Amino acid sequence: MRVIFKQEMQQLGDDLTRMSRQVATAIERATAALETADLTLAEQVIDADRRIDELERQLDEQGISLLARQGPVATDLRIVVSGLRLSATLERMGDLARHVAYVARGRYPENPTPGPMREILIKMARQATLVSQQVTQLLETRDLALAASIEADDDVLDQLHRESFQVILDDDVPMTRQQLVDAVLLGRYLERFGDHGVSVARRISYLVTGDLTNEVVNPAEQEAHHD
Amino acid sequence: MRVIFKQEMQQLGDDLTRMSRQVATAIERATAALETADLTLAEQVIDADRRIDELERQLDEQGISLLARQGPVATDLRIVVSGLRLSATLERMGDLARHVAYVARGRYPENPTPGPMREILIKMARQATLVSQQVTQLLETRDLALAASIEADDDVLDQLHRESFQVILDDDVPMTRQQLVDAVLLGRYLERFGDHGVSVARRISYLVTGDLTNEVVNPAEQEAHHD
Numbered sequence: 001m002r003v004i005f006k007q008e009m010q011q012l013g014d015d016l017t018r019m020s021r022q023v024a025t026a027i028e029r030a031t032a033a034l035e036t037a038d039l040t041l042a043e044q045v046i047d048a049d050r051r052i053d054e055l056e057r058q059l060d061e062q063g064i065s066l067l068a069r070q071g072p073v074a075t076d077l078r079i080v081v082s083g084l085r086l087s088a089t090l091e092r093m094g095d096l097a098r099h100v101a102y103v104a105r106g107r108y109p110e111n112p113t114p115g116p117m118r119e120i121l122i123k124m125a126r127q128a129t130l131v132s133q134q135v136t137q138l139l140e141t142r143d144l145a146l147a148a149s150i151e152a153d154d155d156v157l158d159q160l161h162r163e164s165f166q167v168i169l170d171d172d173v174p175m176t177r178q179q180l181v182d183a184v185l186l187g188r189y190l191e192r193f194g195d196h197g198v199s200v201a202r203r204i205s206y207l208v209t210g211d212l213t214n215e216v217v218n219p220a221e222q223e224a225h226h227d
Numbered sequence: 228m229r230v231i232f233k234q235e236m237q238q239l240g241d242d243l244t245r246m247s248r249q250v251a252t253a254i255e256r257a258t259a260a261l262e263t264a265d266l267t268l269a270e271q272v273i274d275a276d277r278r279i280d281e282l283e284r285q286l287d288e289q290g291i292s293l294l295a296r297q298g299p300v301a302t303d304l305r306i307v308v309s310g311l312r313l314s315a316t317l318e319r320m321g322d323l324a325r326h327v328a329y330v331a332r333g334r335y336p337e338n339p340t341p342g343p344m345r346e347i348l349i350k351m352a353r354q355a356t357l358v359s360q361q362v363t364q365l366l367e368t369r370d371l372a373l374a375a376s377i378e379a380d381d382d383v384l385d386q387l388h389r390e391s392f393q394v395i396l397d398d399d400v401p402m403t404r405q406q407l408v409d410a411v412l413l414g415r416y417l418e419r420f421g422d423h424g425v426s427v428a429r430r431i432s433y434l435v436t437g438d439l440t441n442e443v444v445n446p447a448e449q450e451a452h453h454d
Contacts, residue, residue, distance in 0.1 A: 064308055067294060177395060181392070184408055
């Protein structure tokens, strides 16, 4: 019984890592689609999100089945419940990558990030990709130094997001209405993506260290656009 | 043992309803703050969100403790796990109400929704309030007719959101950059708020009927801004 339980816990961890890897691929491709106006890549991200959603459903069923059959307590119970939450957060990150891909697809054959916001949006997308890749590594290694690095990378993302509003709100920078809308929404999607990455990192740190003081998603994001 | 278990399940349901009621109050006040440029109301929403976050933490601990001590299976297990998910979704709705309040606070003493977008944004906020009030009622009554009504109200919200982009993207409608940014973000917050309401409604329907076919959040929202 105990051996099967350990195997199942291992499986849960492996599946979360696999899901995270798919999310990292999604945001990486969505970033490339933004950079190069690549319709095929954008479509791939959109299609692949169904598989990420399916993985979430599988993980949920695994987790619930494990709870029902094994009745874990203490740390094991928290790991299983956290697994359910992590899969929900990763699913949401996948959705956000898909939203970025929608913008690329919606502008095709034009470049989805033309004009003065191009550089900053591409930087944000690359930073989000970095966060996502590190989340996958963290799931694989449980190396807490990575958790700190994810927070630092998300700070860079938040800073870029604040800078984006300086450009967006500057009447002297010529932008079409569509460019303004895309810049505001892409900024929001990418910033949220990073916040979710931080939330995953904090939850894993909590599982490793037992400390949940910083678990709530990055409060800095909450006021970024309006203060 | 069984009596205590039933009481604890009841408590979980009551606490979710209480949390949902606080979220409904938050979005109702945020809506009023948008309409009347009321700084006090906006601050109340922002402050009250801490209590909503605290309720989520309490619900989590209750749920995990219940799983550990009672080891529920089958339907009971799914109810507890769903309770954890519902509290996370309600917490997110509270955050979105707070984001709306930030816009009102950020523009004070000016009206946060001046100009051509005023009518449509107020309509959206009222519609989001309606969704939230019905979610609370649904949690209280488990009346499945309400679940359908929540979906219908969210459709109205999505339709208003689409209309908002027609105005935002129309160069003939004069708007400042700040008004454009606020309109895009308020639209996004309110649309997401409604989607989460639908997600709560579907999860409750699932618990009542056992049918999870429609559980994934409203696919219509995914392409609204970019198609």
